[in-house]
Amino acid sequence: MTLQVIGAGFGRTGTMSLKTALEELGFGPCYHMYEVFEHREHAGRWEAAAHGEPIDWLALLDGYGAGVDWPVCSFYADLMRVYPDAKVVLSVRDPDKWYESTLSTIFGSAGMSTDSRLRSLPFRLTMRKLIPVFRMIDRLVWDQTFGGRFTDRHHAIEVFERHNEEVKRHVPPERLLVYQVSRGWAPLCEFLGVDAPDMPFPHLNDSKEFKARIRRRKAIAYGVPIGGLAAVGLVIAVARWVAGRVR
Numbered sequence: 571m572t573l574q575v576i577g578a579g580f581g582r583t584g585t586m587s588l589k590t591a592l593e594e595l596g597f598g599p600c601y602h603m604y605e606v607f608e609h610r611e612h613a614g615r616w617e618a619a620a621h622g623e624p625i626d627w628l629a630l631l632d633g634y635g636a637g638v639d640w641p642v643c644s645f646y647a648d649l650m651r652v653y654p655d656a657k658v659v660l661s662v663r664d665p666d667k668w669y670e671s672t673l674s675t676i677f678g679s680a681g682m683s684t685d686s687r688l689r690s691l692p693f694r695l696t697m698r699k700l701i702p703v704f705r706m707i708d709r710l711v712w713d714q715t716f717g718g719r720f721t722d723r724h725h726a727i728e729v730f731e732r733h734n735e736e737v738k739r740h741v742p743p744e745r746l747l748v749y750q751v752s753r754g755w756a757p758l759c760e761f762l763g764v765d766a767p768d769m770p771f772p773h774l775n776d777s778k779e780f781k782a783r784i785r786r787r788k789a790i791a792y793g794v795p796i797g798g799l800a801a802v803g804l805v806i807a808v809a810r811w812v813a814g815r816v817r
Contacts, residue, residue: 577639579661587634588600589638595762597636616710658745659689
């Protein structure tokens with residue numbers, strides 16, 4: 571399996587729906603940010619790429635038929651050179667809706683910087699294995715892509731629109747599809763030269779679903795450790811009480 575489709579669109583432009591659609595069409599598995607959480611050893615390589623270090627893309631993406639979302643979209647031009655036959659899909663969305671969605675989901679879920687997270691005992695107890703992933707996201711997305719100014723709405727939207735225009739200028743027209751997932755199967759299948767499946771187009775990971783997932787993760791990250799510590803404290807207290815009774 572070699573990369574046949576490169577997603578150049580930013581996250582929160584329907585990339586999870588696009589990932590699922592591409593896999594249904596036979597261009598899978600499709601690399602997405604969720605893959606980095608599943609393969610934490612990848613985080614360091616993506617961060618190295620963000621620093622401009624040479625990357626063995628063939629090794630990193632071995633076995634994947636497509637890639638969308640961050641971190642892939644940040645390196646679409648590099649990937650085009652490595653995979654000269656791959657087609658490029660630029661997933662787009664209304665800029666204002668994109669910003670609101672990103673602010674309230676991906677950015678909002680972070681809540682604090684990686685350094686601040688490291689000072690949180692519950693985070694250290696449950697999420698320490700993911701620290702390289704969070705560092706990579708901070709470096710590549712919030713710092714490098716948006717210059718540490720994502721909360722500046724005008725600036726963030728300007729970065730979003732500039733990226734989309736740069737992709738349109740850089741990618742040859744015959745190799746590029748500018749695509750909104752709301753358009754469904756037809757334009758995507760026509761561009762990729764495959765038949766549309768007899769099933770509804772997947773519409774996944776909307777803001778409501780994303781926030782629900784984050785609430786579940788936070789419940790695990792902050793509730794379980796605190797509960798565990800409380801249990802330990804209770805055991806210690808009972809042991810001391812018993813010891814006192816024995817004496």
